[in-house]
Amino acid sequence: MAQEAEAAVEAVTPDAALAAANEAKFLVNNLWIMLAGCLVFIMHLGFATVESGLSASKNTVNILFKNAMIICIGFLTYALCGFNIMYPGDFNGYFTMSAVSGFISRPLDDPSLMTSAYADYTWYTDFFFQAVFAATAATIVSGAVAGRIKLGPFLVFSTIFVAICYPITGSWKWGGGFLDELGFYDFAGSTLVHSVxxxxxxxxxxxxxxxxGKFNADGSANAIPGHNLTLACIGVFLLWFGWFGFNGGSVLSADPGLVSLVLVTTSMAAAAGGVATGLASWIFGGKPDLSMSLNGILAGLVGITAGADQMVVWESVLIGLIAGVLVYFSVLFVDKLRVDDPVGAISVHLVCGIWGTLAVGIFGALASPAQIGYQLAGIGAIGAFTVVFTLIVGIAIKATIGLRVSDAEQVEGLDLGEHNAECYPDFQPAVVEA
Known part of the structure; x- marks a missing residue:
């Protein structure tokens, strides 16, 4: 018996042990990245509840429908062409249009799909994780145009944006393009997702x-409060929860040291952002503002996303604090510009996305004057392309099928005007008897 056991031990060669360890690593990596993708998927519920909670009740069905369709469109268009555009392999570093059916036509027995011949995770794991990211960019746009955009034109825009704009800019860094070669760094998408x-x-x-009714003739802004801050609060906590997958999954492995660091820096930045915005609203506004504080949490999350793997804890707190202050004053400034943003999406995702990307050159392991230059180059290139792309698509849609609903439909509400449905059909005006 003892001799048989010794023989079995001797039969386990170093090569066999290494192969078993690699197989276990491959399995764990896939499980973690797929789980992280599921967490990111939950974020879309968070976006839907935040946007609906911060908007008028008469537009709730419209907002929920938009958010549901965005994720559906995102999966389909990303499979059709977005994934190939974003990860084309060898290309000129600026733009590529791979075969449209390149992803969905691959044979199931292709070893790159299901084994470590592709990477430390399968092709399908990679696609799933990236696809749930893709729809996020269009979801951000949805919040900024809530309450007055036509449904059909918005869905046309979202399809084009997710299928072409997001993958092209993403390819410049994550697909091995010119920004990657330059040295630009964006761990999980402060610029590549949120600023886009x-x-x-x-x-x-x-x-x-x-x-x-948002702006007066003298340019001053009127507050149009959301109908349900409970929904908005639930949405922010769902987003925070999903961000553990957004940032933690971007490690692209189940490395316990790095994943745990990313989860801690993510949480600390979110907490600091919420505290900073809550205090700012209390000090400068006279009362603590819940909706502002909720956006402060999101600001901290967006701010840390570019460098969550590069920061120590105190740096993540500082990044979150600055993001929280920035988002407070940015919301006021956007109103001064007479740009109507019902949920603060521009301040949270654009302003704090830029800040978080710059912070990689100021704090953390990569901090240096040269890195600040690389970060500025990435912010500028991606911002310029996205603005021009959106202008072309948006103006074309506006000139053909139109963007804005009628004034009468705005007053009535997009739920009835666009869907002939009400989210709260049993609600009745209160009647007070004398």
Whole structure:
């Protein structure tokens, strides 16, 4: 018996042990990245509840429908062409249009799909994780144009934005393009996801115009409060929860040291952002503002996303604090510009996305004057392309099928005007008897 056991031990060669360890690593990596993708998927519920909670009740069905369709469109268009555009392999570093059916036509027995011949995870794991990211950029735009954009034109815009704009800019860094070669760094997408969505939100909010009653003749802004801050609060916590997958999954492995660091820096930045915005609203506004504080949490999350793997804890706190202050004053400044942003998407995703990207050159392991230059180059290149792309698409849609609903439909609400449905059909005006 003892001799048989010794023989079995001797049969386990170093090569066999290494192969077993690699197989276990491959399995764990796939499980973690797929789980992270599921967490990111939950973020779309968070976006839907934040946007609906911060908007008028008469537009709730419209907002929920938009958010549901964005994720559906995102999966289909990313499979059709977006994934290939974003990860084309060898290309000129600026632009490529791979075969449209390149992803969905691959044979199931292709070893690159299901084994470590592709990477430390399967092709399908990679696609799933990246696809749930893709729709996020269009979801950001949705919040900035809520309450006055036509449904059909918005869905046309979202399809083009997710299928072409987001993958092209993403390829410049994550696909091995010229920004990657330059040294630009964006760990999980402060610029590549959030600023892309933020630039799109800014342009589309300008093109579609403000909601009725938002601005007075003298340029001053009127508050149009959301109908359900409970929904908005739930949405922010769902987003924070999903961000553990957004940033943690971007490690692209189950490395316990790095994943745990990323989860801690992500949480600390979010907490600091919420505290900073809450204090800013209390000090400068006279009362603590819940909706501002919720956006402060999101600001901290967006701010840390570019460098969550490069920061120590105190640096993540500082990044979150600055993001929280920035988002407070940015919301006020956007109103001064007479740009109507019902949920603060421009301030949260664009302004804090830019800040988080710059922070990689100021704090953390990569901090240096040269890195600041690389970060500025990436911010400028991606911002310029996204603005021009969105202008072309937005103006074309506006000139053909239109962007804005009628004033009468705004007053009635997009739920009835666009869907002939009400989210709260049992709600009745309160009757007070004398």
């Amino acid at each position: 969505g933020g630039w799109g939100a800014l342009v589309m909010a300008i093109l579609v115009g403000p909601r009725l």
